[in-house]
Each structure stands twice: as structure tokens, then as C-alpha cells.
Amino acid sequence: MIALCCTDIVAGYEPGLPIVRGASISVRQAEIFAILGPNGSGKSTLVKAVAGLVPILSGKVMLGDEDITAVPAHRMIGRGLAFVPQTENIFANLTVADNIDLAASIMKVDKRRRLPEIYDLFPDLARQKSLVAGRLSGGQRQMLACARALVTSPRVLMLDEPSAGLSPRLVGVVFDNLRQVRATGVTIVLVEQNVKAALALADRATVLVEGKDRITGPSGELASDAEIAALYFGHGGAGKAA
Amino acid sequence: MLQLIADGLIVGSVISLGAIGVTMTYSILRFANFAHGELLTWGAYLALTFLGFFVALGGAGPMQPIGPFSFGWPLLAALAAAALMTALLALLVDWLLFERLRAHGTAIVLVIASFGAALAMRNLLQFIYGTLPDYYSREIQIAIRLVPRDVMGGMRITPDQLFVLALTAVTVVLLHLFLTYTTLGKAMRATAHNPALARLTGIDVRAVIRAAWIIGAVLAAIAGVFSGLTVQIRPGLGFDLLLPLFAAAILGGIGSVYGAVAGGLIVGLAESLSVPLFGAEYRAATAFLVLIAILLVRPTGLFGERS
Amino acid sequence: MADLIPILSYVTFFLCFAVIFAVMALGLNLQWGFTGLFNVGVAGFVAVGAYTSAILTAPPYPDSLGGFGLPVAAGWVGAMIMSGLVALVVGVAALRLRHDYLAITTFGVAVTLQLVALNARWLTGGPFGLQFIPKPFQDLLGTGLAWNMAYLAMSLAVLGLVYVALERLVKSPFGRVLRAIREDETAAEALGKRAFSFRLQSFVIGCMVMGLGGALYAHFVGYIAPEDFLPILTFQIWTMLIVGGSGNNRGAIAGALAVWLLWSLSGTVLRQIIPQSEQARGAALQIVLIGVILAAMLIWRPRGLVGEVIGTPAGKDEKGNTGKKA
Ligand SMILES: Nc1ncnc2c1ncn2[C@@H]1O[C@H](COP(=O)(O)OP(=O)(O)OP(=O)(O)O)[C@@H](O)[C@H]1O
Ligand SMILES: [Mg+2]
Numbered sequence: 001m002i003a004l005c006c007t008d009i010v011a012g013y014e015p016g017l018p019i020v021r022g023a024s025i026s027v028r029q030a031e032i033f034a035i036l037g038p039n040g041s042g043k044s045t046l047v048k049a050v051a052g053l054v055p056i057l058s059g060k061v062m063l064g065d066e067d068i069t070a071v072p073a074h075r076m077i078g079r080g081l082a083f084v085p086q087t088e089n090i091f092a093n094l095t096v097a098d099n100i101d102l103a104a105s106i107m108k109v110d111k112r113r114r115l116p117e118i119y120d121l122f123p124d125l126a127r128q129k130s131l132v133a134g135r136l137s138g139g140q141r142q143m144l145a146c147a148r149a150l151v152t153s154p155r156v157l158m159l160d161e162p163s164a165g166l167s168p169r170l171v172g173v174v175f176d177n178l179r180q181v182r183a184t185g186v187t188i189v190l191v192e193q194n195v196k197a198a199l200a201l202a203d204r205a206t207v208l209v210e211g212k213d214r215i216t217g218p219s220g221e222l223a224s225d226a227e228i229a230a231l232y233f234g235h236g237g238a239g240k241a242a
Numbered sequence: 243m244l245q246l247i248a249d250g251l252i253v254g255s256v257i258s259l260g261a262i263g264v265t266m267t268y269s270i271l272r273f274a275n276f277a278h279g280e281l282l283t284w285g286a287y288l289a290l291t292f293l294g295f296f297v298a299l300g301g302a303g304p305m306q307p308i309g310p311f312s313f314g315w316p317l318l319a320a321l322a323a324a325a326l327m328t329a330l331l332a333l334l335v336d337w338l339l340f341e342r343l344r345a346h347g348t349a350i351v352l353v354i355a356s357f358g359a360a361l362a363m364r365n366l367l368q369f370i371y372g373t374l375p376d377y378y379s380r381e382i383q384i385a386i387r388l389v390p391r392d393v394m395g396g397m398r399i400t401p402d403q404l405f406v407l408a409l410t411a412v413t414v415v416l417l418h419l420f421l422t423y424t425t426l427g428k429a430m431r432a433t434a435h436n437p438a439l440a441r442l443t444g445i446d447v448r449a450v451i452r453a454a455w456i457i458g459a460v461l462a463a464i465a466g467v468f469s470g471l472t473v474q475i476r477p478g479l480g481f482d483l484l485l486p487l488f489a490a491a492i493l494g495g496i497g498s499v500y501g502a503v504a505g506g507l508i509v510g511l512a513e514s515l516s517v518p519l520f521g522a523e524y525r526a527a528t529a530f531l532v533l534i535a536i537l538l539v540r541p542t543g544l545f546g547e548r549s
Numbered sequence: 550m551a552d553l554i555p556i557l558s559y560v561t562f563f564l565c566f567a568v569i570f571a572v573m574a575l576g577l578n579l580q581w582g583f584t585g586l587f588n589v590g591v592a593g594f595v596a597v598g599a600y601t602s603a604i605l606t607a608p609p610y611p612d613s614l615g616g617f618g619l620p621v622a623a624g625w626v627g628a629m630i631m632s633g634l635v636a637l638v639v640g641v642a643a644l645r646l647r648h649d650y651l652a653i654t655t656f657g658v659a660v661t662l663q664l665v666a667l668n669a670r671w672l673t674g675g676p677f678g679l680q681f682i683p684k685p686f687q688d689l690l691g692t693g694l695a696w697n698m699a700y701l702a703m704s705l706a707v708l709g710l711v712y713v714a715l716e717r718l719v720k721s722p723f724g725r726v727l728r729a730i731r732e733d734e735t736a737a738e739a740l741g742k743r744a745f746s747f748r749l750q751s752f753v754i755g756c757m758v759m760g761l762g763g764a765l766y767a768h769f770v771g772y773i774a775p776e777d778f779l780p781i782l783t784f785q786i787w788t789m790l791i792v793g794g795s796g797n798n799r800g801a802i803a804g805a806l807a808v809w810l811l812w813s814l815s816g817t818v819l820r821q822i823i824p825q826s827e828q829a830r831g832a833a834l835q836i837v838l839i840g841v842i843l844a845a846m847l848i849w850r851p852r853g854l855v856g857e858v859i860g861t862p863a864g865k866d867e868k869g870n871t872g873k874k875a
Contacts, residue, residue, distance in 0.1 A: 358788070534654070
């Protein structure tokens with residue numbers, strides 16, 4: 001079954017200047033799907049557009065069998081799509097508990113049932129509930145951002161470079177968390193610079209070049225694909241890909 | 243000396259209430275609203291109109307004062323009604339003007355627009371009410387001597403002034419509880435910190451903006467009435483307070499409610515204490531000196547989080 | 550033929566004000582239109598220019614500083630220098646910070662200068678202001694139409710000079726840097742300290758031009774008082790710039806003419822239809838009207854009547870010339 005299907009998305013920040021130029025992806029239920037590509041190829045813009053933060057100029061986004069192309073960002077979470085941006089993805093001025101509670105209160109989640117589940121998934125956070133979130137370490141911030149997004153039990157979780165700025169050990173922890181999340185039936189879409197780690201985590205992936213999906217396939221196939229290497233080396237992304 | 247401090251605190255509480263609104267609209271709508279002072283003026287005048295209405299409703303004759311105060315229930319009812327109407331006025335201006343400009347996404351244009359809105363609002367008010375000063379009550383109040391004359395010059399304070407201080411304190415505490423414990427309050431703080439993330443969290447930013455206008459306008463109306471009660475009601479009431487409001491909001495740190503309160507009290511005290519130094523005629527420039535000092539020394543303000 | 554004289558007088562008088570406002574609007578245009586600096590203290594800088602020129606050129610005042618009886622031209626130069634100095638102080642304090650702080654600070658400057666004008670009798674003559682400000686060539690031309698026309702010609706010459714100077718400035722590499730700073734926050738950050746210095750230069754030059762406008766005003770009217778420099782003046786100049794089209798010097802001039810025409814006409818009409826006793830209210834309504842026009846322009850025609858001619862990259866047309874991003 002297809003959980004998220006984007007068809008010919010054109011999106012950009014200013015009229016007449018599309019950044020994403022006709023990208024299509026289709027993500028299956030409960031899989032981990034990676035979006036790769038050189039710097040500036042429009043990966044972040046694509047996921048932001050799907051989340052409703054960047055205007056979609058044309059194309060169509062289907063979440064399951066619902067058309068969510070024109071749904072405003074603040075309604076996405078109600079439809080079952082959660083998004084964790086790359087930076088500034090927590091409310092640094094609220095406590096850890098308030099960060100998680102807020103989404104739950106707004107979406108009228110049964111907190112007594114759901115909060116323990118979330119804190120089980122992220123035991124580090126359970127120990128620091130009353131800390132102001134701005135004081136958390138990088139890895140814990142990333143966990144809090146995921147926890148905030150997951151508390152409303154979304155069907156699809158999108159993350160923009162969850163590994164950025166983390167040490168290799170922490171990347172391992174965050175990715176393990178994502179595997180656990182997927183095990184609960186959540187579909188995961190993630191943008192990654194860290195090609196190796198991303199292909200090891202994801203079931204399938206796509207490579208976005210200049211706003212269009214160039215190649216899509218199972219991670220294993222892409223990992224050995226010469227064209228990917230060429231794309232990355234060709235665009236100077238090799239440093240980060242290594 | 244003590245008397246100056248007492249006077250400063252009373253002016254300071256009016257500034258505090260106004261500055262909370264400034265800091266709130268600044269942090270959530272992300273622009274310096276030059277029209278905020280006019281909300282104070284409109285609040286004061288609307289209360290005057292409602293007061294006349296309620297007094298007439300309650301039968302002929304002037305209003306019956308409560309206890310030692312110069313005013314009675316009609317003024318409190320008028321205050322409530324004026325606060326409501328001021329909130330509607332703020333929402334109306336937002337809908338007519340600011341919302342349309344927000345769509346284009348340039349914050350500084352909103353500042354120009356607010357500057358225009360300020361003059362238009364003030365002159366509309368002058369057109370309706372005229373330019374003569376007015377009072378809520380002509381009752382003469384006897385000041386209570388709290389500190390005898392031989393202790394640092396002594397201190398006298400009127401019951402109305404005490405009422406203003408007490409109600410300001412209550413308002414600030416209520417606002418604190420609202421922002422700390424309610425979902426809407428947390429949503430407002432979240433939106434101030436990061437509007438895009440707030441939307442991703444399911445917060446309807448438009449609702450938060452409306453809440454910010456309503457709270458800001460209600461506090462502005464209260465501040466306007468307090469100013470009218472302790473000084474007088476004039477068309478320039480709010481405009482003359484605008485610089486102190488901005489100074490207080492920046493001094494406290496944009497976005498910080500407690501900062502705005504502290505900033506308001508500090509600016510009020512500075513104004514009052516400057517009188518023996520520079521003379522009463524330059525009192526209004528004190529806020530400017532405070533502003534320049536804070537911009538040079540610590541532009542994020544005393545309690546500011548962001549630059 | 551005799552009927553023509555009053556009309557001609559009125560037209561000259563009207564145009565003189567329009568030209569003086571145009572000079573002020575050009576100063577603001579350099580700051581806002583070309584650099585994206587938000588100055589809410591226009592009236593204050595104009596006042597500094599007007600008072601400086603008056604003090605320098607008037608015959609000795611009995612109870613206040615000056616006048617020093619210098620030539621009018623010296624007054625104009627002095628006006629520019631003083632306004633520039635005040636701008637320098639303000640700019641150093643506020644230009645490093647986010648741009649609405651500049652707005653608030655300049656607003657504070659205007660409020661403070663207004664207080665000084667009202668209260669520092671030894672300097673400004675207090676609420677009654679300064680009188681006997683010399684009108685150049687008055688001994689030759691008298692006080693009538695001839696003098697008005699001569700002053701109009703002089704003001705036009707000043708306007709022309711300012712226009713040419715500013716046009717050259719904004720088309721020079723300096724002007725291109727200013728626009729880059731305005732358009733692109735990251736470019737500005739890349740320039741770092743230099744960006745601050747460019748902003749400061751633009752701000753100071755703009756304020757000097759406003760000060761010159763103030764001096765032109767003082768010598769045209771012959772006496773000045775604090776109430777000539779209320780926030781409403783700032784508001785009028787802003788409206789002129791926005792209506793004409795910021796980022797375009799010809800727009801600023803056209804806007805000055807258009808808004809001053811509208812202002813004068815609406816004043817005349819309101820005076821006709823509103824009874825004598827209610828004149829104050831009529832004046833208030835006039836300001837509301839201008840406020841509504843400003844708001845309407847911002848919403849529906851943010852590029853103004855003329856709009857920006859140079860430096861608008863294709864594809865950014867929709868955003869117009871409204872300055873920096875939020
Ligand atoms: N807020 C914005 N406004 C205008 N243009 C933007 C904005 N954000 C990004 N862009 C432009 O969009 C293009 C694509 O950016 P995007 O962030 O989508 O790329 P990316 O693939 O995520 O790159 P990276 O690997 O560096 O994260 C870039 O050229 C960038 O300059
Ligand atoms: Mg990116």
C-alpha cells in the first residue's frame with residue numbers, strides 16, 4: 001500500500017522561481033524512504049512543500065487516499081503527517097514536557113495513554129521533563145523533535161537531515177530510534193546528506209537532482225549504483241557522502 | 243524621594259501594562275506596532291463613553307463612589323466594556339490592514355503601516371471626541387499618608403493610585419498563569435519562538451495572532467483607563483506613552499512579559515526621578531535616554547532570549 | 550489680468566511647499582528606497598536643519614542664542630552639517646541592530662527634539678519659535694509674488710542639484726552596494742562591518758538632505774515654531790514617498806507633488822463644508838484621509854505611482870521594492 005504519493009511537484013519560495021521542478025516520489029506503508037541528492041538540489045524544499053510550509057505551484061500530494069496538496073501546515077498533523085525540520089525543530093523556550101504536551105493538547109490526544117509510550121521510546125527525555133528544551137544536547141534535541149512529532153501518532157513521519165551535526169555514535173542512536181518507530185507501523189521519509197548511513201537505514205531511496213527525482217530504487221541497488229557515485233562526485237557532495 | 247518613587251511606580255504600572263501588549267505583538271507578529279499607543283487612548287475614551295452610558299442607565303446623578311475611591315461600579319463596568327471594544331478595534335485594524343500586509347511578508351512595511359494607522363486612529367478619535375481633556379470623575383480625593391514627612395520626604399498616595407497598583411499586579415499574575423499553564427498560552431509562547439514550527443505542531447497561527455491582539459488591546463484599555471484615572475484623558479494620552487512603551491519593552495527584552503513589566507516600572511521610576519534633575523518639561527525624554535542606553539549596552543534587553 | 554495675480558500667487562506658494570517637501574522626500578528615499586532604513590524621525594531632522602539655519606542667519610535674538618546674521622547659504626550648509634551630526638549619533642547607536650530598532654530610536658529622537666524645541670528657550674525660542682528668519686533677496690524683490698517666484702526658482706535649483714547628486718550617488722558602485730544591502734540580508738552580513746558603514750553613510754546623507762529641506766522651509770516661511778515639526782510631517786513625507794514609489798527619485802518628487810496637492814485640496818474642501826467652530830475636527834479628518842491613502846497604497850500598489858526603475862531583478866517584480874525580508 002502507498003502511504004505518501006507525490007506526483008510532479010513544482011514548488012518554490014518566490015513566484016516564477018521553482019526550486020522543486022516536477023519531483024515524484026511514492027512511499028510504501030511502514031517503509032523507511034530516503035531522499036538523497038547534492039547540496040541545493042531541493043530536498044528540503046520538497047519535504048517542506050509536502051508539509052505545507054512552502055507553496056506548491058503544481059502537482060499533487062496524496063496521503064493514503066486523501067489529497068493533502070492544499071492542506072495548510074497546521075492541519076497536516078491532524079491528517080496524520082508529521083514533519084521534523086532540520087534546524088530549530090524544538091521550542092527552546094518551553095520545557096521538554098511542554099514541547100511534547102503542546103501538540104498532544106492541541107490535537108486532543110489521550111495523554112494518559114500516549115505520553116508513557118513516547119517516554120518509553122525516548123527514555124532520555126523522560127528524565128528531563130522539566131528542563132527548558134534549549135538546554136538539551138544536540139542528540140537529545142533531535143529526540144525531542146521526533147517525540148514532539150510522534151506524540152500525535154502520525155501515519156507518516158518526515159525528517160529533514162536528522163543526523164546533521166551529530167556524532168557518529170549519536171547518529172546510530174537516532175537511527176535506532178527511527179527503526180523502532182517504524183516497527184510501530186509508522187512510515188518514515190527522511191532527507192539525508194549522509195548517504196552511506198541513510199542507505200543502510202532505508203528500505204528504498206530516491207536521488208533528487210536539480211529539483212527532479214533522478215533515480216529511485218531499493219537501497220541495496222542504489223548503494224552499488226555507479227550513477228549515484230557520479231552524481232555525488234560530480235556535484236562535490238562526496239565529502240559528506242563518505 | 244519616596245514620593246517620587248511612589249509616583250514612578252504608578253506611572254510605571256501604566257507603562258508596564260502597555261508594554262506587555264507591545265512586546266506580545268512584537269514577538270508574535272514580528273513588528274514594532276506604532277499604533278499600540280492609540281489602543282490606550284481609544285480604551286480611555288471608550289470607557290468614558292460607556293461610563294456616561296452606565297451612569298445614565300443607573301439613574302440620574304453622578305456615580306456613587308465605592309469606599310475611598312473616586313469612582314463607582316459604573317466605571318468598572320465601563321472599563322470591562324471598553325476593554326472588549328478596544329479588542330474588537332484591534333482585530334478590525336488587523337483585518338483591514340496588517341493581515342493584508344502580512345501576506346506580502348515584509349515586516350518593516352507593517353511598521354510604516356502602523357505609523358499611518360496610529361495617526362489615522364488618533365485623528366479619528368479627535369474627530370469624534372474633540373481635543374479637550376476630560377476626567378472620569380471630578381471627585382476630589384484625599385491622599386493617604388503612608389510614610390510620615392520626616393522619613394525621606396514622606397509619601398502620600400491616593401486610593402485610586404493604590405487601586406491601579408493592585409490591579410496591575412493582579413493582571414500580571416493572571417497573565418503569567420495564562421501563559422504558563424494554558425494550552426493557548428503555551429501556543430502563544432511557542433509561536434513567538436518559532437512560527438513555522440508552531441504550525442507544524444498543529445497551532446493555528448492566525449488564532450494565536452488574534453489572541454495576541456485581544457490580550458494586548460485589553461491590557462492597553464486597562465492602561466489607558468488607569469492613565470485617565472490618575473492623570474487625565476487626552477487625545478495624546480497614548481501617543482505620548484509610545485516611547486516609554488517601546489523603551490520598556492526593549493529594556494525588558496522583546497517577547498518577555500515579565501521583562502516588559504520590569505522595564506515599565508524602571509522607565510516609570512526613571513521618568514519620575516529625572517524630574518528633580520532635568521525639570522518636568524524633559525520628563526518625556528527620559529524614556530529615550532533609557533532606550534539609547536539599553537541599545538548601546540545590552541540590545542537584547544534584561545530578560546531577552548533572542549537578539 | 551488682475552484676477553490672475555492671486556491665482557499665480559497661490560500656485561507659486563503651493564509649488565514652493567511641494568518642492569521643499571520633495572527635497573525632504575528625496576532624503577528619505579535614499580534611506581528607505583535605496584538602503585531599506587526605516588526613519589520615523591524625519592520631522593526631527595528637518596527641525597534641526599530649520600533651527601540651525603535660522604540661528605545662523607537671523608539678526609541677533611534678544612533672549613536666545615544667535616542669530617548670527619550669516620548669509621543664507623551659510624545657514625543651509627550649517628543646516629546640513631547639524632542634521633548630519635545628529636544622524637551620525639543616532640546611526641551609531643541604532644544601525645547595528647535589527648531595523649525596527651532604528652524606527653523606534655528615530656521616533657525617540659523626533660520626540661526628544663520636539664521637547665527641546667518647546668522647552669530650550671535659550672536655543673529655540675520655546676513655544677513661540679524663532680522669527681525674522683531672513684528671506685534671501687527680499688530687499689531686492691519685496692515680499693510679494695516676485696519674491697515667491699524667485700524663491701521657487703531657487704528651491705527648484707536646490708531640488709535639481711539634490712536630485713542629480715542623489716541620482717549619481719545611487720547609480721555609482723556605492724549605490725549598488727546599498728541596494729544589495731537592502732535586497733539581501735546575507736549579502737549585508739557578508740559585508741559585515743562594511744555594511745554598517747554603508748548604512749551609516751546613507752543614513753547621514755539622507756538626514757543632511759532632510760535638514761536642507763528644513764532650512765528651505767525656514768527661509769520661505771520666515772518664522773518657525775515647534776508645531777511645524779510634529780510627527781504629522783514625518784507621516785506626510787512618508788506618504789509622499791510611498792505614493793510616488795520608493796526606490797525612485799523621480800517617484801519621490803512626483804509623490805511630493807501629488808500628496809501635497811491632495812492635502813491642500815482636501816484641506817480646502819473640508820474648510821468649505823465644515824463649519825468654522827468645527828475646523829479642528831476637519832483638520833483631524835484630513836489626516837485620517839491621508840492615513841487611509843497610505844494604507845491603501847501599501848496594500849494595493851506597494852510600488853507606488855512610478856515604481857523603481859533600476860535594480861529590480863526580473864522575477865522579483867511581485868515583491869516590489871518593499872525592502873528587506875522579514
Ligand atoms: N527560504 C528560502 N527562500 C528562498 N530560496 C531558498 C530558501 N531556502 C532555500 N532556498 C533555495 O532553494 C534551493 C534549494 O534549497 P534546499 O534547501 O531545498 O536544498 P537542499 O537539497 O535541502 O540542500 P542541502 O543539502 O544544502 O540541505 C537553494 O538554491 C536555496 O538557495
Ligand atoms: Mg536541506
